[in-house]
Every structure is written in structure tokens, then in C-alpha cells.
Amino acid sequence: AVTRDSSNGWTIYQNGVSQATATDSTSLGSNSVRDSSLDGTNNGATSVTGKINNALSFDGSNDYTTVGSASDWKFLHDGSTSWTITAHMKNVESGGDKHYFGTGEDPSTGGGLKLGSNTAGNFRIYTLDSSANIAGISYSSSSNFNPTDNTWRHYSFVYDKDAGTFKVYKDGVADTTTGSMSAFSSATNGVPLTFGKNPSSVSGSGNTYHTELDIDEVGIFNSALTVAQIQSLSGGNTVSSLNDNSLVAYYNFEQTGTTLENQSTSQADYTTNLSGSLDEFFVNSDALTQ
Numbered sequence: 001a002v003t004r005d006s007s008n009g010w011t012i013y014q015n016g017v018s019q020a021t022a023t024d025s026t027s028l029g030s031n032s033v034r035d036s037s038l039d040g041t042n043n044g045a046t047s048v049t050g051k052i053n054n055a056l057s058f059d060g061s062n063d064y065t066t067v068g069s070a071s072d073w074k075f076l077h078d079g080s081t082s083w084t085i086t087a088h089m090k091n092v093e094s095g096g097d098k099h100y101f102g103t104g105e106d107p108s109t110g111g112g113l114k115l116g117s118n119t120a121g122n123f124r125i126y127t128l129d130s131s132a133n134i135a136g137i138s139y140s141s142s143s144n145f146n147p148t149d150n151t152w153r154h155y156s157f158v159y160d161k162d163a164g165t166f167k168v169y170k171d172g173v174a175d176t177t178t179g180s181m182s183a184f185s186s187a188t189n190g191v192p193l194t195f196g197k198n199p200s201s202v203s204g205s206g207n208t209y210h211t212e213l214d215i216d217e218v219g220i221f222n223s224a225l226t227v228a229q230i231q232s233l234s235g236g237n238t239v240s241s242l243n244d245n246s247l248v249a250y251y252n253f254e255q256t257g258t259t260l261e262n263q264s265t266s267q268a269d270y271t272t273n274l275s276g277s278l279d280e281f282f283v284n285s286d287a288l289t290q
Helices: 070-076 199-203 227-234
Strands: 002-004 009-014 017-024 032-034 040-043 046-049 054-059 064-067 083-090 098-102 112-117 123-128 134-140 153-160 165-170 193-195 212-221 247-251 265-267 278-283
Touching: 070 083, 070 112, 070 193, 083 227, 098 199, 123 165, 134 165, 153 227, 165 227, 193 212
Parallel strands: none
Antiparallel strands: 002 009, 009 017, 017 278, 032 265, 040 064, 046 054, 054 212, 064 193, 083 153, 083 212, 098 112, 098 193, 112 123, 123 134, 153 165, 212 247
């Protein structure tokens, strides 16, 4: 057997006993790179002190951000896989029809996911088909579940395909209200994931519904996180600390300027053009004889 550790050290084992080692200093190195394809554009949101280092603040007037492309986020509203969205939020404007983030809700943009509030000031989350009819998730939170005070609150929004459920967690505790479920629409297209306003309005369709909001440590996973993982994040650990292979995108808002960098990684292609050397390589004379 051959193994490689996190420091790019290689070991050859025979019958469970280490027989050879090597230190990799080639250009292979770590086989993961930051996935810039899910970077986004910040349109006016400002950097503020966050739950962990910096956060983004939307003024409720004209700020918003978009990340990735529509096809990147189709899994959030077509029911094809489980998913989780996690974030720290505070100072959220409630009351009226507000959009915190999502992938669209207007028929002209093919429906999508809306995560925001209803006129009562409670969370309103649903997925829509291309005719803007509810298809999949429909959820309205218990009262006082929104982060409307001046305190950072952690939220996890979890769709579990296998269980057929949708749950929302506030500071690691599940809301007693759960979402109702119906058949999803696989034809739904949506728009790029948008924070701070109605996603459909990015393409010029529908009202803007800008929302005042501070947000930090956004993680998007293509799995249903466990309660233990959710509580780890709500306890102040970073998204990256989970080391979860289902992480699709991670925004920690530590950058300044107009580019919003995704911090998740993807596997690099090292099948060609390697360069470098292997140092401190030795093989026991009997290591590979059997």
C-alpha cells in the first residue's frame, strides 16, 4: 500500500510495515486549489466587524452581491440533492417582503429559491417552479426567529432529500416549525445566487426588495449537515474547520473591493507538466519483492 499525508510525505507499506518513504517537492504538492469559478461581485456592500473577523453589511437601499452562475446553484431548487446553507446574521430588516439571499422567484427568470421574510417579519423560504408556483420547499418560521436584534445569530437551512424534510436551526437549535414538502421542478433554472435583494431583479425582472442585513461565514454544502456540525459552526468555528467534502462554496468576506472570493477548493489537474524532485527517498531491499 502507498499513502500520502497532509505534508506530502509518501510511505510504502508491506504487510502493514513501513518500508519506504519520500518527501514530495514536485509541482504536484497539494492537489486542491481555490475554486474561483464561484467567485462573485460585490455591488456596494461594505466591510464591517463580523462574527469572525470581517463581514458584509447591506444597507437596504442599493447594495447586493452575486456569485457564480445560474447553473452552479440549480441543486438548491430542483430537489436533486440534499443541501445546507449556513451563515451568521444580524441587524436583519424584517417586515414587508424582504429577500436575504436566493436564486430567483420571478417566472421570467425560471423560479428558484427565496430566503427572506414575509409581511409578518418571520422567515419565509420556498422553492418555485418556472411559473413561480411553490414546488418543493415551503416554510414560514416561528415568530421571533429572525435575527432582527443587534446580536450575531447563527442559522442553518437544511434540506434533507433522503428524509424528505426541511429544517431551520437558530444558534444550533431547530425551529419547532418545519417546512412542508411537495414535488420539486427539475426544469427550474433560476439566476446566480444573490445576497441583499430579489435575485430576479438582477436581470431586470420584478421588484428589488433590497434588505438591510449583516452577514458572515456563509457555507453552502450539497449534503444535510448533522446537528453536531451545525452546533460546531454556531459555537463560533469557521466553515473550513469542518473539513467536509460536501462543501460547495464558502464566503468569509475577508476581501475588500468588488470581488467576492469563494474559499472552497476543488481538485487540481496535475496529469501533465509536472516539475520538481523527490528528496530523501529510500527503499528497503526486501520491500517490493513479494
